[in-house]
Amino acid sequence: MTPKKIETYDATLRDGMQGEGMSLTAAEKVRVVRKLDELGVDLIEAGFPGSNPKDLELFELLAGEQLTHSQIAAFGMTRRRDVAAEDDPALQILAECFAPVCTIVGKTWRLHLEKVVRVTPEENLELIRDSVAFLVGAGKRVIYDAEHFFDSFREDPEYSVACLRAAAVAGAERVVLCDTNGSSLPHQIGAATRAVREQLGSEILVGIHCHNDMEVAVANSLAAVAEGATQVQGTMNGIGERTGNANLVTLIANLQVPLGYDLIGAERLTRLTEIAHFVDELLNQNPDPAAAWVGRSAFAHKGGLHVAGVRADASTFEHNAPELVGNERELLVSELAGKHTILEKASAAGIAMDDAAAARVVERVKDLEHQGYQYEAADGSFELLLRQEAGDYEPLFRLESWRVIVEQRADGKVETEATVKVWLDGERYVQTAEGNGPVNALDAALRAAIVQVHPHLASVELVNFKVRILDEAHGTDAVTRVFIDASDGSAVWGSTGVHENVIAASWQALVDSLAFAEQGAARRRRSGAEAPS
Known part of the structure; x- marks a missing residue:
């Protein structure tokens, strides 16, 4: 049986940029478009051409892009109330731009008709019909976003569906139900979507656009798909205004892996983690380690029982294989870890270690973490600790x-x-x-x-530095923990230090970062490989 196709629609470059602190140059937005195209996203909403100099530049740049899969959607609104569609400057820009798809948003909620646009319900239906028909007549594929649809549906379901029908009759290829305020819960989304499908019929395609104000945007989108929506809209990593939009990354993984829908294909799915992190880095924000599927901690195991279970059969404590989305399993080192974790880490580092040595490491880690050390993000310091217990360590x-x-x-x-x-x-x-x-x-x-x-250590650079106070009640004389990330240009590792004096803690972490680099160089020399230049 062929999996049911769900169309993916990315709004990162328009809706996502409305989030606090979110900003990309036109050239950076083009880089995002290329990555989304590589990922296999069907539609990419680039913004409103001509609304500002940056979007104007973006559309000029995108006009020259040769995408292999994705199509660009231009965004706009229904015509102004006292202007014919063909005379509305904003609609004319949409009609003339290169984008084959135009997404226009229109009002649905009577509250907005009365308080914002100040038109009657009948006049609003005319705005929708005229705007869609004009763009369809200009040769555009039109998607209609019904703003505040679910707020409206709870108050006046008949009029809410009438707005959708007006767009569909005028030629919109799809109507999208928008939870603009993020005020709905999954059961409400599901019931409303089911009612729309029943009243409009199967020939009219339905999409879903959710915001995350109550942290259920992904769940709401899944509820709509379960009731027949065949397009999901969202943003990469869920960025967007207020608390963000539905996380398209999570939606793709949830719909394709456990639910079996056809979205981007298995091969492209393996790039999901990489591209999700790329967008975060381009926005100058650290990827969320706790992000579902693609976070660094999404498949990380810390408790000894969990680690033992995963070693025996990964499905004991993992809902799916991390490799499906390009992520990887991580066995964390902590006071909760058992010797199996230690042996796994030692093996990965090429360190010969028996059970007795592993047991000593467990006890040492427990003592050090009691003092304030933490090794989950300090893989460099932890490997040095392993080498000390294994007798394979020489001070720098x-x-x-x-x-x-x-x-x-x-x-x-x-x-x-x-x-x-x-x-x-x-x-x-x-x-x-x-x-x-x-x-x-x-x-x-x-x-x-x-x-x-050790001349090869000249290539090592410190790329991140973090300080945390461990006992806040002590004020400025509190114990501090320092994390340093270092890189030799090809790998990145973490080191840590703990001391009442923040400079002394920093010194410990600094020394570990260089000692780890030297241990790696020594291993390469022993194996006959060259150290990094």
């Missing part, structure tokens, strides 16, 4: 001392200087460096000392 250097001086002058300028004294291969190295802060200065001074013996 022997510390004599380090010192940091921070001076603020009367003119407001702040200068930071660090001095590091270390011993390597029996030689004493003393280096002083300036930086834009104590950690940067320490890094510069330490790097200047050790690269004389």
Whole structure:
């Protein structure tokens, strides 16, 4: 039996950009379009051409794009109340733009007719009919978004359906039910969608557009599909105004994997995690680790019982295989972990470890986490800990001392200087460096000392730095935990440090980040591979 096709409609570039802090240049939006095309999204709503200089530039750029699957949809509204459709400048822009699809939004709720557009219900139906008919006459495929449909349906179901019928009769290829305020629950969405399908008949296609104000946008969209909607609208990672839109990433995975609908195909589905993270990174926001399906923690296991279960049969604690969406399983290290997790981590790092050593690591981790350490995001520090217990660890250097001086002058300028004294291969190295802060200065001074013996470490860069206070009741003398992410250009690893002094905690994390890089270089040298340049 052929799976039922569900059309995917992405509104990231228009509705998503209405979210607080969301902004992309026209060129960046084109990059998103290319990725969505690679993912196999059917329709991409690019915005309203001509509404502002950025959208004007975007449509000019998109006109020259050769997409392999996706089609671009231009967005607009029904005609103004006192202007004929053919004379409405906004509709003329839609009719003249290159996009083959036009999505227009119209009013449905009597509250808006009275308070916003100030037209009668009959006049509103004319606005809908005229606008759709004009664009269809211009050769466009038209999708009609019924704004606030579900709010209207609860008050006046007959008029709500009349608005949809007006668009369909005028030639709209699909009518979309919009939960614009995010005020509906799944049972309400399902009942209303079922009623629409019964009254309009199967020949009129229905779509669903939900907002996440009550955190049920995905559930609401699934309820509509269950009642016959064949298009789902949403945004990548659920971004959008207020609390966001339905998360198209989650919708694609939910509909295609457990429910068996045809959306983007199995091969493209394996790129879902990659492309979801790409959009987050382009928006300069960290991907949500707890995001369903594509989050770093979506298939992460921490408890010893869970880890043992997953090792025996992944389905014991996983709803589906992470590989389906391009994600991967992660066995987290914590005080809850058992020796199976330790052995798995050691094996992955190429470290020979027996059960006794693994048991010692478990106890050591429990003690260190009690002190404030955490290794879930500090894979570099944890591998060093494993190597210490396995007897496969050589310190990067022997510390004599380090010192940091921070001076603020009367003119407001702040200068930071660090001095590091270390011993390597029996030689004493003393280096002083300036930086834009104590950690940067320490890094510069330490790097200047050790690269004389380990020149490959010059390529390691610190890419992220986080500080957290562990016991807030102690105020400024509280214990702090520092996380550092470092990269050699091809891999990224985390390290951690804990101390009452934030600089000392940072020093620990900094040293671990470089020691981990050196351990990797040593492994490559032993195996005959080259260290990264």
